[in-house]
Amino acid sequence: MTTLKKPLYFCNECKKVVGHLDDLLFVDEYSLKGFCSEDCIEDFYFPLIKYYEVMESSLRKKLNLLDEAINQIVDQEMVEEVLSTPDEIYRQSNELHETYYNFIKHYSHSSVIVVTSVYRKEASFVFLTTRTSSKALINEFRTGEEVRDWFSSLNEEEVPTGMMSVSEEEFAAGMEEADADEDMIFLQLLESKKSKVLADILIKRKDNDIPFEDFSGYESCFQETLDQPDEVFETRDNEGDKLFHYIKSFSMGTRADESFFYIIICLKRNSDNATTNVYPILALPTIDMEMCQEFRTGTRLTGPLQN
Numbered sequence: 001m002t003t004l005k006k007p008l009y010f011c012n013e014c015k016k017v018v019g020h021l022d023d024l025l026f027v028d029e030y031s032l033k034g035f036c037s038e039d040c041i042e043d044f045y046f047p048l049i050k051y052y053e054v055m056e057s058s059l060r061k062k063l064n065l066l067d068e069a070i071n072q073i074v075d076q077e078m079v080e081e082v083l084s085t086p087d088e089i090y091r092q093s094n095e096l097h098e099t100y101y102n103f104i105k106h107y108s109h110s111s112v113i114v115v116t117s118v119y120r121k122e123a124s125f126v127f128l129t130t131r132t133s134s135k136a137l138i139n140e141f142r143t144g145e146e147v148r149d150w151f152s153s154l155n156e157e158e159v160p161t162g163m164m165s166v167s168e169e170e171f172a173a174g175m176e177e178a179d180a181d182e183d184m185i186f187l188q189l190l191e192s193k194k195s196k197v198l199a200d201i202l203i204k205r206k207d208n209d210i211p212f213e214d215f216s217g218y219e220s221c222f223q224e225t226l227d228q229p230d231e232v233f234e235t236r237d238n239e240g241d242k243l244f245h246y247i248k249s250f251s252m253g254t255r256a257d258e259s260f261f262y263i264i265i266c267l268k269r270n271s272d273n274a275t276t277n278v279y280p281i282l283a284l285p286t287i288d289m290e291m292c293q294e295f296r297t298g299t300r301l302t303g304p305l306q307n
């Protein structure tokens with residue numbers, strides 16, 4: 001059935017259009033690349049497997065380990081053991097929220113390293129496996145942020161590097177009486193708005209602004225900004241949807257250069273009754289006045305909004 005009324009979803013590798021968001025497979029928790037099949041995932045990431053292969057060879061060459069006298073092959077069973085009972089985990093994210101994990105498990109005479117992406121707290125695509133008894137080589141994989149709470153946080157909904165967003169559960173809880181299909185469509189709209197707003201922010205943000213990894217330290221500002229904003233602006237994006245920008249300034253100390261802004265971008269959802277429902281798309285702290293100014297557009301509102 002051909003219709004332009006439904007949102008468009010397609011495979012990132014073969015570009016095949018699929019009917020629903022559910023028809024896409026994901027390998028990375030926070031990057032929004034979806035695929036129609038396992039084959040397409042493999043085709044898409046194959047160059048990265050090669051990249052890691054070359055990387056490993058050059059590390060081994062550098063450390064004089066090209067002919068390390070152990071069996072470097074890691075079988076599937078061992079990979080699963082490393083992933084389910086690792087001794088160390090390191091996580092490295094980039095500004096696109098693509099995240100790679102290094103899992104390390106130590107055995108009596110050697111250690112096994114597995115580089116993988118993770119989706120919903122499970123390894124989703126393995127880029128590299130290797131075995132070594134060289135401490136120097138293991139050290140090369142101890143990069144990024146060490147994950148110490150992997151098992152204790154398995155059931156928690158983790159927000160990517162402090163970026164606030166609406167989880168499906170939170171969303172569902174607030175929408176009990178509404179129609180499920182409409183909810184799904186709205187949720188998909190929220191997701192697509194989120195990636196657009198994020199892309200826009202990435203282009204405009206300055207290098208010296210608050211780093212993404214520090215965003216989680218500002219989460220306490222979220223509710224306060226929603227409840228008692230300094231300013232709220234109502235605007236329409238270029239798709240004609242109504243957005244609200246909540247802005248509040250916070251000061252950490254007495255000096256002006258220690259203050260920052262917290263900005264929450266919300267999407268308005270029209271409902272049958274007279275209330276205005278507003279859902280957060282994205283929130284960010286910034287010390288950049290110009291970034292803040294980007295969100296001071298549209299009509300400035302004074303009255304409170306129901307969230």
Ligand SMILES: [Zn+2]
Nearest residue numbers: 011014036040
């Ligand atoms: Zn495909």
